[in-house]
Amino acid sequence: MPPSNVKLLLDDVEATLALGRDLAEVLVGGSVIALSGNLGAGKTTFVQAVGKALGIREVICSPTFTMMNEYHSGRLSLYHFDFYRVMEMAERQQDNLSLDLVATEFDEISESKRAVLVLEWPEYFLVDGKNYLDAVDHLYMSLKMNDGPDARDYQRILIINAFGDRAGEQLAKLSAGRATLSEDT
Numbered sequence: 001m002p003p004s005n006v007k008l009l010l011d012d013v014e015a016t017l018a019l020g021r022d023l024a025e026v027l028v029g030g031s032v033i034a035l036s037g038n039l040g041a042g043k044t045t046f047v048q049a050v051g052k053a054l055g056i057r058e059v060i061c062s063p064t065f066t067m068m069n070e071y072h073s074g075r076l077s078l079y080h081f082d083f084y085r086v087m088e089m090a091e092r093q094q095d096n097l098s099l100d101l102v103a104t105e106f107d108e109i110s111e112s113k114r115a116v117l118v119l120e121w122p123e124y125f126l127v128d129g130k131n132y133l134d135a136v137d138h139l140y141m142s143l144k145m146n147d148g149p150d151a152r153d154y155q156r157i158l159i160i161n162a163f164g165d166r167a168g169e170q171l172a173k174l175s176a177g178r179a180t181l182s183e184d185t
Helices: 013-026 043-054 084-093 100-110 165-175
Strands: 005-010 032-036 068-071 077-082 115-120 138-145 156-163
Touching: 005 013, 005 165, 013 043, 013 165, 032 043, 043 077, 043 115, 043 138, 077 100, 100 115, 138 165, 156 165
Parallel strands: 032 115, 032 138, 077 115
Antiparallel strands: 005 156, 068 077, 138 156
16 A cells, blocks of 8 residues: 655755656656645745656746746646745635636646646635645645754755545655655654
8 A cells, every 4th residue: 555645854955856856757647746835945946856857948937926837848748836826815805715717727737648737835726615636636745944953954844645546656656765754753
């Protein structure tokens, strides 16, 4: 049975880039990756590593102001979503925004056999008050800075949860042979 979650220590930027490369190797068309973490946690750096390993030649940058960037030059196309501004809009309106139209486009893209979808700030992908990813096979990756007493400069802790069969298989391949952290860490 594949693991449902894994906790990893990423010692430096190179470790983050290496994990992104390794993830790209196990991705197939229709794969969905949700990346959560504070500003500066390394989400976009991780997406850049995945994209480069997929063979994307364009410069990959955060779609914070456009909500989605797409790249088609790699082995698989990469659709990079960022819902940070959605959160800001919802806070200003003091209301939950519903991303029905985004969900429709998301579904069309995820059905493609040649596309990978990566979402930053996935906790704000709400449709009718519920997180849209709740019913989607995906890897949920939470990046945070290591603030432990022995933490080094860039160190990050990454917790990966698999939701669905495909995501479970991908997590099993990704975590094979890697040293994982205990829940106490």
